[in-house]
Amino acid sequence: MVTIQDVAKAAGVSVATVSRVLNNSPRVTPETRMIVEAAIKELNYQPNLLGRNLRRAESKTILVLLPSISNPFYSRVVRGMEDTAQKYGYNIMLCNDYSEAEMEKNYLELLKKRIADGVIFTAPVLSAGELEDIAKDYPVVQCCEYIPGASLSHVSIDNEAAAYKAVKHLIDLGHRRIGFVGTQSVFISAIQRENGYKKALLDHGIEVSPELIQYGNYGFLSGLNVARSLVKMKNRPTAIFAISDVMAMGVMRAITDCGLSVPKDVSVVGFDNIDFSSMISPALTTVSQPRYRLGQTAMEILLEQLKNGTREVKEVILDSKLVIRDSTGALKSAYTPV
Amino acid sequence: MVTIQDVAKAAGVSVATVSRVLNNSPRVTPETRMIVEAAIKELNYQPNLLGRNLRRAESKTILVLLPSISNPFYSRVVRGMEDTAQKYGYNIMLCNDYSEAEMEKNYLELLKKRIADGVIFTAPVLSAGELEDIAKDYPVVQCCEYIPGASLSHVSIDNEAAAYKAVKHLIDLGHRRIGFVGTQSVFISAIQRENGYKKALLDHGIEVSPELIQYGNYGFLSGLNVARSLVKMKNRPTAIFAISDVMAMGVMRAITDCGLSVPKDVSVVGFDNIDFSSMISPALTTVSQPRYRLGQTAMEILLEQLKNGTREVKEVILDSKLVIRDSTGALKSAYTPV
DNA sequence: TTGTATGCGTTATCAC
DNA sequence: GTGATAACGCATACAA
Numbered sequence: 001m002v003t004i005q006d007v008a009k010a011a012g013v014s015v016a017t018v019s020r021v022l023n024n025s026p027r028v029t030p031e032t033r034m035i036v037e038a039a040i041k042e043l044n045y046q047p048n049l050l051g052r053n054l055r056r057a058e059s060k061t062i063l064v065l066l067p068s069i070s071n072p073f074y075s076r077v078v079r080g081m082e083d084t085a086q087k088y089g090y091n092i093m094l095c096n097d098y099s100e101a102e103m104e105k106n107y108l109e110l111l112k113k114r115i116a117d118g119v120i121f122t123a124p125v126l127s128a129g130e131l132e133d134i135a136k137d138y139p140v141v142q143c144c145e146y147i148p149g150a151s152l153s154h155v156s157i158d159n160e161a162a163a164y165k166a167v168k169h170l171i172d173l174g175h176r177r178i179g180f181v182g183t184q185s186v187f188i189s190a191i192q193r194e195n196g197y198k199k200a201l202l203d204h205g206i207e208v209s210p211e212l213i214q215y216g217n218y219g220f221l222s223g224l225n226v227a228r229s230l231v232k233m234k235n236r237p238t239a240i241f242a243i244s245d246v247m248a249m250g251v252m253r254a255i256t257d258c259g260l261s262v263p264k265d266v267s268v269v270g271f272d273n274i275d276f277s278s279m280i281s282p283a284l285t286t287v288s289q290p291r292y293r294l295g296q297t298a299m300e301i302l303l304e305q306l307k308n309g310t311r312e313v314k315e316v317i318l319d320s321k322l323v324i325r326d327s328t329g330a331l332k333s334a335y336t337p338v
Numbered sequence: 339m340v341t342i343q344d345v346a347k348a349a350g351v352s353v354a355t356v357s358r359v360l361n362n363s364p365r366v367t368p369e370t371r372m373i374v375e376a377a378i379k380e381l382n383y384q385p386n387l388l389g390r391n392l393r394r395a396e397s398k399t400i401l402v403l404l405p406s407i408s409n410p411f412y413s414r415v416v417r418g419m420e421d422t423a424q425k426y427g428y429n430i431m432l433c434n435d436y437s438e439a440e441m442e443k444n445y446l447e448l449l450k451k452r453i454a455d456g457v458i459f460t461a462p463v464l465s466a467g468e469l470e471d472i473a474k475d476y477p478v479v480q481c482c483e484y485i486p487g488a489s490l491s492h493v494s495i496d497n498e499a500a501a502y503k504a505v506k507h508l509i510d511l512g513h514r515r516i517g518f519v520g521t522q523s524v525f526i527s528a529i530q531r532e533n534g535y536k537k538a539l540l541d542h543g544i545e546v547s548p549e550l551i552q553y554g555n556y557g558f559l560s561g562l563n564v565a566r567s568l569v570k571m572k573n574r575p576t577a578i579f580a581i582s583d584v585m586a587m588g589v590m591r592a593i594t595d596c597g598l599s600v601p602k603d604v605s606v607v608g609f610d611n612i613d614f615s616s617m618i619s620p621a622l623t624t625v626s627q628p629r630y631r632l633g634q635t636a637m638e639i640l641l642e643q644l645k646n647g648t649r650e651v652k653e654v655i656l657d658s659k660l661v662i663r664d665s666t667g668a669l670k671s672a673y674t675p676v
Numbered sequence: 677t678t679g680t681a682t683g684c685g686t687t688a689t690c691a692c
Numbered sequence: 693g694t695g696a697t698a699a700c701g702c703a704t705a706c707a708a
Contacts, residue, residue: 001395001701003700003701003702004701004702004703005701013678013679014678014679014680015679015680015701015702015703016678016679016680016681016703016704017677017678017679019702019703019704020677020678020703020704022702022703023703027677027678028677028678029677029678032677032678046447046450046451047451047701047702048392048451048452048700048701048702049451049452049453049701049702050388050391050392050395050397050452050453050700050701050702051392051684051700051701051702051703052701052702052703053388053684053702054386054388054389054392054684054685054686054700054701054702055683055684055701055702055703055704056684056702056703057388057684059388061453068413069407069412069413069416069432070410070413070414070613072408072410074407075406075407075408076408078407078434079434082434091431091448091453093429093431093432094407094431094432096416096417096420109384110429112384113384113385113386113387114386114387114388114685115387115388115399115429220613220616220617246617249614249617249618250617252619253617253619256619275408275558276587276614278558279558279584279587279588279591280587280618281590281591281594281619339685341684341685341686342685342686342687343685351694351695352694352695352696353685353686353687353695353696354687354688354694354695354696354697355693355694355695357686357687357688358687358693358694360686360687361687365693365694366693366694367693367694370693370694385685385686386684386685386686387685387686388684388685388686389684389685389686389687389700390685390686390687391686391700392684392685392686392687392700392701392702393685393686393687393688393699393700394686394687394700395700395701452701
């Protein structure tokens, strides 16, 4: 392995000078700079970051925790983080935490071990207290999911308003009996989306019927199972709002399994606008989040904190929009539910 | 930050002794070990890996390059790598190379910079020569896609045999006019799957018709466009084999867009068995790869190389299997294509 | 402007 | 079994 020593020797200067060239120090003659750069190229020298990082007490690596890379929602979020990190000379370390507190704790060790300089959570399952503890020593940003009230930065969308928009779309189409497929999870998005659903109904004089509210676990199969009971009701809903596209796909399957069709018999709205939502038939009406910008903004906030050594709490809410496709349609006038 | 020095002081021993305790050296009295461990716990000490890694000249990190985490095929492959790496005390650094040689080269710098100890490619676009150059200095393993003939380890499946099985399934159902939707890419899987398709036809006395072979670019939309021309032929195929599930989904959409139905009018087979393939209607018949084991095996080979300092080339081929679902059916006897 | 020397935190080699 | 110390590769304070 070729080290800074070898370059110094080859260039006939000291290691300090080579180091200065590497770090673009202004205090170095153009002439010697040329010589050093020539030696660097000649020897094909690459600085050993292990040495540099130790000396600088930083790793130039940001930890990014997500539930699972198999969740298609996060791919563009990660892209936003990645591009931004790279722009500032950082690498990201992508880790699946499988929504397990134990896994998250394990990965946070990487901070203490100096393998990473900061962390972005996309869907933390640790408690506010635990996160705040980390944030005392290291920059922490929450992206997408976050713990309300925790004194930690986050960047997300207004899930309640977004869900409201989605349900209002159904109401505008004439639907009044609207089912809800969600989850009983710790994630704020699940709670806020349910709130948005309820608020939209109430604001339009529609009663919230507990029997129309069903909970699954985010999976396709749970969406399928849960929706089946909705569809088989004697007085079934004419539309269903699911809090994720994957669950919405389960809902659609449940509907077609019962010999009904989307949107003719039941309209369906999802949430997230994952790539697959436009690939299925009928293409899914859903809520689109600015995924790239979510990741980008989160990374910018984190790097800003890192640069300034500040721990200012920033709370950023970005816009979302309803994408209307083919899975929602006007209520058939012939069919008049109570 | 608490260092090994602090622990030594607190325990009343030398740093050497603390280091021995940390590394489970046998030459340390149980008694002093207890004292040191107590001090470690007391101070909540965590070894600074930057120091350790510099000293040991290793990073305990493996680079994993994949085209994009948005490709759902790789999620379980990565899981297999991740679990295995963790088991041996390694972390993985997941990087999207977007099938760009430039990106791959950039990430390979991490090896020279000592940020990573080895690399696994899932779908390399660099040339055999470039990869072999890397492999001279660092452990390299190819997982899933690989460059045939390169003197580099790889673990994959027999794509030709798998495709053969898929097409034979269609032939067994009575189909003789079978379309192919693939890509003209550098990836071996694309080539081998096309070969498997052709071989299956020839082995069963079916002529290979160039007009039934269509190429796209792996995307849903390209599958859709390409299949449209197949479906609109006056003498359209009664079955279509696509080399990926995502393209198969495009094919299915093209079929239903034309007012036809799957599998009644056209049977469809995909490849990869991504999660979504069982979520769509009708559920997709496809080829399942042992994704977890692919990743696991690749990582094991890499870590083995790292441990032994050997560069032995291993070529591992794992089994795949056809998963028959609802998108394939027997040829309707009423409809008799030429 | 350049060189010398020290230290980042750890491990490992040598004495004892 | 334990301790003092050099060394990993680099950046920087200080001296020249």
